[in-house]
Amino acid sequence: MASQLFTPIQLRDLTLKNRVVISPLCQYSAVDGVASPWHWQHAGSFALSGAGLCILEATAVSPQGRISPQCLGLYSDANEVALTKLISDIRDFSKMPMGIQLDHAGRKAATRPTWELFKGPYIPEAEGGWDVEGPSAEAFTEGWRTPKMLDDAGLTRVRDDFVEATRRADRCGFDMIELHAAHGYLLHEFCSPLTNHRDDRYGGSLQNRLRFPLEVAQAMRDVFPKGKPIGVRITGEDWVEGGLTLDDCVVFAAALKEIGVDYVTPSAGNVAPGMKLPKVVPGYMVHFAEKVKRETGITTMTVGMIYEAKQAEEIVASGKADMVAIGRAIMDNPRWPWHAATALGERIDTPVQYARSSPQHWPAYAAIHGVTLREGEGVMGHATRE
Ligand SMILES: Cc1cc2nc3c(=O)[nH]c(=O)nc-3n(C[C@H](O)[C@H](O)[C@H](O)COP(=O)(O)O)c2cc1C
Incomplete structure (x- = not known):
């Protein structure tokens, strides 16, 4: 039987040759948000991988929104020039669709890159740290910055930053955008009752908490070309008592579908301390995508410990998700899709130089x-x- 994983999928005018997607992977290797030589090798090798789509890492829409001082950004002309060159260089040797994930890290901004976390997340101003902002003035936990609560002017500014970065992403030549509304960053912080204690129209009920992320997604959709898709990474569950549930995720996904979002990727966790993680087994978050797809009809991407071709094939063939995002397995082996295709009895075009x-x-x-x-x-x- 022909592989379902290696069948095309259409997102607006964008055709993905197959349903393997390279998950966004922060590299903490930019300087003032500007892509560095590291990004050429990183994205360049992914562009040869044979995946249907590559989504570049969480990219900050403002300097305050960076997770770390080394995060990629799309808030300045210099950022835009570098990413335009990156995409144009990749186009020289690969037709693979390239997307970018846009993000604001909220109260989890101004932290160290993962390989320096042994020093603690907090970066003092003297070492490049900055004031952070969030839905409520509550720190992630001890040792983290207390954010300034965003007021109406702040919300407008942040929304405008997402819109401006969306315009820049289009000019850079990106084929699609994924909006990051998971993993405890700003838009997730608005959604979760654990982190949003506002008493205005952006806090309280689930409908109110989803309002700002939905306004941002809508504003981005309004300026991004009609033929280019926008997806959103959302939260399947907070895994903390009193946090977002899978039913909340379904409500969010339905509302995103309503405003023209093309797919969602339900991921999970990282919004507050005290997480009770489920057993992290292969495909441990697939059931999120399955329920969201069944109950809303929106196109879904799933992610999390998917590393075997047969497993990815089963997820797509059984209709549990429409696309499969792969992170660490593709960092480990950027030719993963070539080998997955062969293992499933398919053959995909490899560059002539490597044939x-x-x-x-x-x-x-x-x-x-x-x-x-x-x-x-x-x-x-x-x-x-x-
Ligand atoms: C090095 C690294 C960087 C990551 N950066 C991002 C990111 O920028 N945005 C995001 O949504 N998830 C990020 N993630 C999460 C991955 O996209 C993915 O959801 C996660 O690794 C689980 O998939 P996997 O088991 O296939 O690796 C990152 C994960 C790793 C290991």
């Missing part, structure tokens, strides 16, 4: 990847030309 290591032309492929090649494949033995 001689493909299953079609390289006898050792079968032994390394434990697959059976087709009749007539793997015929080139001794590499003779050079």
